[in-house]
Amino acid sequence: LPLYYSPYRQEVYADQLAPAKPGFEINALVTLNITDDVKAGLMPVKGMLGFYIGGMGAKGQNYHTKLMARMGFEDEAYKIQELFMAGKRDEAIAAALDLFPALRTRLQDPAAQLSGGQQQMLAVAMAFLAKPQVLIIDDIGAEKTTEWVNEMFFRILDTRMKGCMTTIFTSNLTRDDKKFDERISDRLGKMTVMIPLPEESVRSKLAGQE
Numbered sequence: 166l167p168l169y170y171s172p173y174r175q176e177v178y179a180d181q182l183a184p185a186k187p188g189f190e191i192n193a194l195v196t197l198n199i200t201d202d203v204k205a206g207l208m209p210v211k212g213m214l215g216f217y218i219g220g221m222g223a224k225g226q227n228y229h230t231k232l233m234a235r236m237g238f239e240d241e242a243y244k245i246q247e248l249f250m251a252g253k254r255d256e257a258i259a260a261a262l263d264l265f266p267a268l269r270t271r272l273q274d275p276a277a278q279l280s281g282g283q284q285q286m287l288a289v290a291m292a293f294l295a296k297p298q299v300l301i302i303d304d305i306g307a308e309k310t311t312e313w314v315n316e317m318f319f320r321i322l323d324t325r326m327k328g329c330m331t332t333i334f335t336s337n338l339t340r341d342d343k344k345f346d347e348r349i350s351d352r353l354g355k356m357t358v359m360i361p362l363p364e365e366s367v368r369s370k371l372a373g374q375e
Contacts, residue, residue: 170194174236218242219249227327265290285317299331306338306345315346322352332356 170178170193182189200206217229224246233242262269265286271279279287302321308314325332334357338344345353 169232169236171236177232177235215245215249219245224250285314299333300325301333301335303335305334305336307336310344315349319346319348319352322349322356326352326356 170191172193175182182191196210198206198210218227218233219230227246230242230246233239267283268279268286268290271283305318322332324330334353339359341350
């Protein structure tokens, strides 16, 4: 399953495919979006590519940027990365809205007026774009597990890990808890050192002192 494989640019993966046996087949990934509006249909794809090419990793070491360059889009790839690294507000917001188009019509609304799902989208977009040097994610594993939640959590973890950015997690679960899918468990295993805390209830203890 090579990433961004194109039958029109087979030379990009020529070295990796050279040892392939006769009859070896490639399952190329295809994005399908049924719509009469081509521009609107491209928005989710542009958002995904923008985040991966521009923000997945450090400036000098981003696999996605380099891959796009090898595919013949060097100028475009490094321009996208430059916009992300420079913190271009308008361009960054546009990229976030491409990824979460449901927020596009709610830009003037206070966050408190957004639905629960939209508030999650906003939080994820801010985590992607702000790229704080230290990020604290509290009580992971307490949320309701859905495919969307797992995908967004994985993207945050992947970005933080590849950018070598400090991330602190709190949880009542361990890294090996089956609540997390394999990709998330893998990232947590590579990113974290577990620090067990006393099992006593800190809230109860403080309440008793008051």
